[in-house]
Amino acid sequence: MSQRPLALSTAARAAPDDEALVARARAGDRAAFGQLFTRHHGRVTAMCTRLLADRSRVDDAVQQTFLEAWRCLARFEGRARFTTWLTRIAIHTCFGLRRRLARLVFVGDGPLEPLCEVEEAGRTPEQVALTRAREHAIREVLASLSPKKRTVFVLADLEGMTSPEVAEVLGVPDATVRTRLFHARREVAAAVRAHPGLSDLLEARGQARGEVTA
Amino acid sequence: MTPHEPPNDDEAVAGAFAEAARPRVPTRFETARAGRDLEVALDRLAQRQRRTWRPSVVAAAVALAGGLGVVAGVTLTATNTGAPAPAGDGAALVRADAAAAPAAMAAPAVAPVAPVAAQVLAVAPELVAASPVAPAPREAPTPVRRADAGWRAAVASLEAAGDARGAARTLATALMTDDAAAAPLMAALRRAPAVADDVERALAGSRRAEAMRVRCELGLLYRRDRSALEACRAFAQQWPEHPGARVLSFAAGRVAEDELGDLAAAEAEYGRAMLLAPLAGLPSTDALLARARVRAARGVLDEARADLRLYLHQEPAAADDPAVRALMVRLGVERQR
Numbered sequence: 001m002s003q004r005p006l007a008l009s010t011a012a013r014a015a016p017d018d019e020a021l022v023a024r025a026r027a028g029d030r031a032a033f034g035q036l037f038t039r040h041h042g043r044v045t046a047m048c049t050r051l052l053a054d055r056s057r058v059d060d061a062v063q064q065t066f067l068e069a070w071r072c073l074a075r076f077e078g079r080a081r082f083t084t085w086l087t088r089i090a091i092h093t094c095f096g097l098r099r100r101l102a103r104l105v106f107v108g109d110g111p112l113e114p115l116c117e118v119e120e121a122g123r124t125p126e127q128v129a130l131t132r133a134r135e136h137a138i139r140e141v142l143a144s145l146s147p148k149k150r151t152v153f154v155l156a157d158l159e160g161m162t163s164p165e166v167a168e169v170l171g172v173p174d175a176t177v178r179t180r181l182f183h184a185r186r187e188v189a190a191a192v193r194a195h196p197g198l199s200d201l202l203e204a205r206g207q208a209r210g211e212v213t214a
Numbered sequence: 215m216t217p218h219e220p221p222n223d224d225e226a227v228a229g230a231f232a233e234a235a236r237p238r239v240p241t242r243f244e245t246a247r248a249g250r251d252l253e254v255a256l257d258r259l260a261q262r263q264r265r266t267w268r269p270s271v272v273a274a275a276v277a278l279a280g281g282l283g284v285v286a287g288v289t290l291t292a293t294n295t296g297a298p299a300p301a302g303d304g305a306a307l308v309r310a311d312a313a314a315a316p317a318a319m320a321a322p323a324v325a326p327v328a329p330v331a332a333q334v335l336a337v338a339p340e341l342v343a344a345s346p347v348a349p350a351p352r353e354a355p356t357p358v359r360r361a362d363a364g365w366r367a368a369v370a371s372l373e374a375a376g377d378a379r380g381a382a383r384t385l386a387t388a389l390m391t392d393d394a395a396a397a398p399l400m401a402a403l404r405r406a407p408a409v410a411d412d413v414e415r416a417l418a419g420s421r422r423a424e425a426m427r428v429r430c431e432l433g434l435l436y437r438r439d440r441s442a443l444e445a446c447r448a449f450a451q452q453w454p455e456h457p458g459a460r461v462l463s464f465a466a467g468r469v470a471e472d473e474l475g476d477l478a479a480a481e482a483e484y485g486r487a488m489l490l491a492p493l494a495g496l497p498s499t500d501a502l503l504a505r506a507r508v509r510a511a512r513g514v515l516d517e518a519r520a521d522l523r524l525y526l527h528q529e530p531a532a533a534d535d536p537a538v539r540a541l542m543v544r545l546g547v548e549r550q551r
Contacts (some may be wrong), residue, residue, distance in 0.1 A: 030256065037249055042239045045248075059248065066252055067259060138235045157232035182530040185228035192231050202229045 016084040137197030149184035378406035393424040460490040
């Protein structure tokens with residue numbers, strides 16, 4: 001075990017900005033890198049969850065993302081924000097792992113793995129089944145998108161990034177991002193309407209607008 | 215319609231979908247656990263970087279040694295003296311691994327009844343076959359030898375006198391400092407298997423790659439017990455990038471599955487073999503199938519199906535194999551189109 005722990009427990013106490021932590025991490029301070037990890041782990045995990053299939057592979061991808069970030073910190077010049085740089089690494093990791101190892105399965109390409117949540121206490125079998133069906137449906141819809149559109153949709157609509165931010169991450173023009181996002185949303189909407197497992201989304205939206213549903 | 219029109223119905227539906235699709239944020243505990251895993255991975259990364267072969271340093275050392283006329287009893291190896299020898303058994307293991315894969319794939323869906331030794335051989339015939347010297351299959355440090363440590367002459371005289379046990383013991387001692395002793399040691403043990411326990415004990419304290427590999431192989435060949443699994447696990451953890459780590463993990467899985475009946479250990483070993491496969495530049499399909507079989511036997515059916523489907527995705531032609539077909543029927547997995 002390391003003699004220089006990531007010091008995760010101290011992450012909540014100190015709140016320096018990313019740039020300061022990056023500077024310390026570049027000097028070899030693993031505690032600072034640990035704070036960066038704590039700060040960004042959730043976001044990277046959420047993004048990889050929607051780009052990859054099952055949970056264990058998401059963990060692999062997330063860990064590899066941070067390992068790659070640690071390895072390449074010396075080359076990080078600070079021209080982009082650390083968040084942008086990390087997101088770019090995460091996307092390349094998710095796509096690159098699949099290409100190189102053929103081990104990672106993209107959303108919808110492989111079987112549906114059991115969800116962690118199904119073992120939570122206090123949930124009825126019906127609730128568990130509904131959760132799994134919903135998750136399956138979401139994956140099928142996302143899988144219907146091309147990788148480029150899926151990436152833009154995940155970054156913009158699930159992660160809440162602006163189109164210029166997505167453009168910076170992907171290294172493409174802003175207009176390209178907006179075009180891809182437009183088509184991605186249209187395809188998502190069509191897929192949602194066609195998917196019987198997501199009809200409740202349409203019903204909820206109709207009720208919110210005062211429509212009468214059958 | 216252009217991309218710049220105001221929000222329309224499609225965007226509203228997509229927005230509702232995005233809201234539903236937003237994944238759960240990891241809990242504090244999950245982040246902490248991932249942090250611990252990352253910590254271990256960073257340690258391993260640092261360990262690998264320390265092991266990195268530095269050709270310039272070695273070239274300078276060779277030049278210096280040559281210039282000074284230092285020839286006797288000097289063996290220059292990698293900057294880390296325990297670096298794996300690339301041109302010995304490891305190379306043979308890697309080459310044989312590809313050939314061993316079909317044998318593993320053809321294994322029956324239920325626990326086979328063949329003798330364990332035969333099963334090990336089916337997985338890794340190189341474990342008992344002579345280990346020819348071959349070029350390194352992947353970039354790896356190449357020891358530069360200026361002279362023997364003297365053990366070759368001693369072994370030759372012992373073998374000439376018919377003392378196979380003495381030769382094996384001498385080779386085991388030599389292996390503690392010279393990786394080149396690994397192949398002759400394995401050959402000597404085939405002539406004097408009774409000394410295997412002594413050799414294994416002698417190697418127990420060494421963290422050198424070849425010593426740990428030989429200890430793992432000896433355990434799988436002659437002991438086939440939990441200590442053998444431990445030795446192989448320690449080797450794979452210490453030297454994950456060694457060319458032999460992957461095939462030995464797979465063989466350990468077979469021993470755990472067939473000899474010990476420890477399906478959980480077998481699952482772990484097959485999983486380790488899958489993780490090590492990319493490091494060895496090898497496919498992991500045989501381990502994937504084996505893990506599916508073990509998981510099915512354990513009753514972890516969802517995971518078994520997932521493994522089998524992924525296996526069939528990577529090896530669609532294997533669906534015609536009777537053993538694979540039997541597993542498909544048992545798990546209710548359809549042939550992929």
